[in-house]
Amino acid sequence: MSTTDQLLQNARAYADRFTEGSLPLPPAQHVAVLACMDARLDPQALLGLELGDAHVIRNAGGVVTDDELRSLAISQRLLGTTEIILIHHTDCGMLTFTDEDFAEAIAADTGSRPGWGTARAFGDLDDDVRASIARIREEPSIPHKDSVRGFVYDVADGTLREVAA
Numbered sequence: 001m002s003t004t005d006q007l008l009q010n011a012r013a014y015a016d017r018f019t020e021g022s023l024p025l026p027p028a029q030h031v032a033v034l035a036c037m038d039a040r041l042d043p044q045a046l047l048g049l050e051l052g053d054a055h056v057i058r059n060a061g062g063v064v065t066d067d068e069l070r071s072l073a074i075s076q077r078l079l080g081t082t083e084i085i086l087i088h089h090t091d092c093g094m095l096t097f098t099d100e101d102f103a104e105a106i107a108a109d110t111g112s113r114p115g116w117g118t119a120r121a122f123g124d125l126d127d128d129v130r131a132s133i134a135r136i137r138e139e140p141s142i143p144h145k146d147s148v149r150g151f152v153y154d155v156a157d158g159t160l161r162e163v164a165a
């Protein structure tokens with residue numbers, strides 16, 4: 001049995017104990033969280049978010065690309081969120097390689113560089129959080145920018161530290 005098959009058993013048990021019913025579509029806390037996909041980071045548990053409370057957007061690094069701007073524009077313009085929380089974390093995999101080396105390794109394996117552009121690795125957590133905040137603030141399609149705050153989560157002790165913009 002694959003891991004996926006085992007997890008599908010969990011999903012059936014989840015449905016059996018599901019009592020929330022159909023919650024409203026707009027997030028109840030009017031907040032969007034953009035965080036790294038790291039398996040040691042649980043944004044909902046960390047921030048005390050319940051089902052229906054927030055949009056949680058995740059990718060490798062928690063970086064701001066065009067697709068995150070797309071999701072944030074939809075979150076704010078169509079679904080009523082007004083605050084944005086960015087979360088990077090210590091010991092992030094994105095600190096361990098360069099875009100060029102990764103693209104070259106893919107090219108060596110497949111014969112071509114990735115069609116999706118650059119991996120968006122970074123060398124400094126705080127610098128990338130600040131750059132991410134700046135990129136959101138510069139984006140015209142995102143209307144609410146009064147509360148765009150960035151943080152670094154420590155995977156070793158569970159603490160969350162704000163990065164001054």
Ligand code: ZN
Nearest residue numbers: 036038092093
């Ligand atoms: Zn990470």
